[in-house]
Amino acid sequence: MISIIITTYKEKETLPKAIKIILNERLINKEFEILVVGPDEETEKIANEFSKKYPEVKYLKDKGIGKPSALNLAIEKVKGEILVLTDGDVFIKKGAIDKLLEHFKDEKVGAVTAHPVSINPRNNLFGYWSHFLTDAADYVRKKKNRAGEYLVCSGYLYAFRKKAILNKKGEIIKIPEETLVEDSFISQIIWQNNYKIVYEPEAIVYVKYPDNFSDWLKQKIRATGGYVQKSQIKNFKLKNRMRGFLEEVSDGLKLFFTYPKNLKEFFWTILLYFARLYLWFLIFWQIKILKKPFSKIWQRVESTK
Numbered sequence: 001m002i003s004i005i006i007t008t009y010k011e012k013e014t015l016p017k018a019i020k021i022i023l024n025e026r027l028i029n030k031e032f033e034i035l036v037v038g039p040d041e042e043t044e045k046i047a048n049e050f051s052k053k054y055p056e057v058k059y060l061k062d063k064g065i066g067k068p069s070a071l072n073l074a075i076e077k078v079k080g081e082i083l084v085l086t087d088g089d090v091f092i093k094k095g096a097i098d099k100l101l102e103h104f105k106d107e108k109v110g111a112v113t114a115h116p117v118s119i120n121p122r123n124n125l126f127g128y129w130s131h132f133l134t135d136a137a138d139y140v141r142k143k144k145n146r147a148g149e150y151l152v153c154s155g156y157l158y159a160f161r162k163k164a165i166l167n168k169k170g171e172i173i174k175i176p177e178e179t180l181v182e183d184s185f186i187s188q189i190i191w192q193n194n195y196k197i198v199y200e201p202e203a204i205v206y207v208k209y210p211d212n213f214s215d216w217l218k219q220k221i222r223a224t225g226g227y228v229q230k231s232q233i234k235n236f237k238l239k240n241r242m243r244g245f246l247e248e249v250s251d252g253l254k255l256f257f258t259y260p261k262n263l264k265e266f267f268w269t270i271l272l273y274f275a276r277l278y279l280w281f282l283i284f285w286q287i288k289i290l291k292k293p294f295s296k297i298w299q300r301v302e303s304t305k
Contacts, residue, residue, distance in 0.1 A: 001030075001031045001079050001080040001081065002031070002083075002084060003035060003080030003082070003084070004022055004033070004034045004035070004083075004084040004086070005078065005084065005086070006018060006022075006034065006036045007071060007074070007086075007087055008037070008043050008087060008088025008089070009039065010040050011043070011305060012043075013305065014089045014090075014091075015043065015089075016050075017091060019046075019047075019050055023050075025095070025098070030101070033057075033079060034056055036057065036088070037060045037074045038059075038070070039064030043059070060077060062074075067155075068175040068177045068185075069177045071182060072177075075165075076172065078162070082104055082160070083160055083161075084097055085158055085159070086157045087156060089305055090157065090205050090206060090207050091119075092114075092157060092204075092206075093203075093205065096202075096203040097159075097203070099114075099202050100112045100157075100203045103200065104161065106196070108195065108196050109196050109197075109198055110161050110164035110190040110196060111153055111187065111190045111198075112160075112197075113141070113154050113199055114154060114157035114200060114205045115138055115201045115202070116134050116137070116205050116206075117205070117207065118208075118209050119206045120209050120211065124211075126209070126213075126216060128268045129216070129268065129272050130210075134207075136255055137154075141201075142201060145198055145199040148196070150187075152187045153183050153186065153187045155182065155183035156207055157203065160186065160190055161190075164190045165189050165190060209304060210303050211303045213275075216275075217279065221282060221283055
């Protein structure tokens with residue numbers, strides 16, 4: 001069985017569409033379930049409405065303390081051996097899930113990550129930044145995939161074998177509730193359990209990114225900040241060092257002169273580098289110096305809904 005987990009919170013505008021898209025996939029010749037996980041009444045109401053017509057759709061109420069906790073609950077409850085993880089505010093391109101599942105014919109594959117694509121217009125600063133960063137991530141993942149190197153799954157859409165996140169006792173390894181990058185944590189576990197992680201660029205998931213600097217910082221501090229958290233895995237030695245600013249600059253330089261299409265985009269690219277530098281300073285200050293907890297760093301980004 002295939003278990004599709006949708007983590008969501010107060011996304012009444014996008015969640016119904018996200019569920020419908022997955023139901024329309026039909027997952028030919030595959031038995032599947034869809035677990036909608038959220039703490040709020042809006043999510044519960046939407047999921048239960050779908051359940052009346054589609055028994056494959058089930059609702060799980062989490063404690064409302066973050067995505068890691070919600071995923072721990074869902075992973076314990078799923079019936080499937082292959083898990084597909086996504087969010088309630090993104091839209092999966094038709095056929096994308098099947099593209100992911102195809103790779104599991106290889107028993108050595110533990111996880112497959114999809115290709116996030118920005119739906120923001122490229123003709124403004126923040127839209128351009130979203131396209132630059134998603135295309136840069138696509139470039140890096142393709143390079144690592146060809147080399148068979150470790151890569152981090154995208155939390156917007158990825159799939160993995162449930163047995164790939166078990167410890168030596170056959171128990172599910174829990175995601176620490178304080179981690180900011182649960183997708184990186186799961187990827188680390190799968191890789192260290194000697195499974196391959198592969199990238200499927202044709203498994204596209206459409207994502208709306210922030211359209212103002214305040215929300216951009218909120219999202220990036222949350223997403224990037226997790227890479228400088230000390231140890232996300234208690235009693236578990238990390239074999240893969242987390243991505244840092246120098247690696248980011250090195251990868252970005254490869255697109256610096258080729259990606260912009262005009263002088264305006266070239267100027268926006270320069271501004272992006274300064275913004276990322278400022279972002280890394282904030283991350284260092286808030287996490288390393290002030291040692292802010294998860295609850296203070298994680299903030300809802302309204303312009304992505």
